[in-house]
Amino acid sequence: MTKLGPAHLGRRFAALLIDWALCLVIASFYADPRVIAWPPVVLLILFNALFIGPFGQTPGMALARLRCVSAADGGAIGVLMGLVRGVLLALLVPAVIMDDNRRGLHDRAAGSIVVSLPPRGR
Template identity: 35%
Template structure:
């Protein structure tokens, strides 16, 4: 076997840029969305969910309703418009690694993991969170 062929997890060479191993460009359309855009997009989505929740509930119910609205919006908007409202406002799309339509199961799995928070703050050298790795998706610039 050639010495340059990775055989174990630790044998992989570092990526020159996020998305290189996925065949994505370094910059521009279809490049991996960076952490600043991602953070702002989730803040926009959470803020919108919070506004809606406050319009329909008060007290302790607001927290659970905010989480529910946030989750439903992710599951509905990812397969229909290619991402959440925050993603789209900031010029990003959630796409499956295999290409084609993202389907219904990917947004559901991705969102269930997203609301757990921990998978979101753990990511790889391609800047894909655990929620994206499990769902087989990547957040790219549109």
């Protein structure tokens, strides 16, 4: 298996935008996000816990060819650490404070790293 490198910020941002748009659409079925702001935020946190925790990808990450894995062993981070990562991501500030490996405080707290996947077909 080839070593996967840290994901570029543009792809990470694109994945986040896709996930955010999906959260807005889903939340609009039961609340107006223009009036009540918290439902899409809760959905984004749940996306991190339920998609990244066991599977390593949100729908946006899958489209952007990214995966969030354990920085220690490359495996899944689990639902609890996905939840921690999601809560800190929702706060935004921890996500923009990054180290040399493009790991935000939310990634460091969850023990995760977002990596770029190779192009399909390889």
